[in-house]
Amino acid sequence: MLSELPEKSGEGHPMLLVVASREADKSPAALKRSGKSTLIAEAGIYPAMCSSIPQERCLAAINRAA
Numbered sequence: 001m002l003s004e005l006p007e008k009s010g011e012g013h014p015m016l017l018v019v020a021s022r023e024a025d026k027s028p029a030a031l032k033r034s035g036k037s038t039l040i041a042e043a044g045i046y047p048a049m050c051s052s053i054p055q056e057r058c059l060a061a062i063n064r065a066a
Contacts, residue, residue: 001026020062039065 001019009015019026023034031038041058 018062020065 001021003017003019005015005017007015021031023030039061041061
């Protein structure tokens with residue numbers, strides 16, 4: 001599930017949130033009810049790191065966890 005957060009980056013760009021789960025209900029309430037752990041990973045948080053490498057590493061971690 002891909003969502004745009006209401007907040008913007010310091011430069012005014014949209015901030016995206018990806019929820020990767022096998023569950024049909026991906027809401028925060030459903031995650032809390034499931035008792036499963038939550039992993040938060042940020043990619044490209046520094047201007048010098050905005051290459052595709054951090055994003056690729058995040059996607060690889062999601063694939064390994066799935």
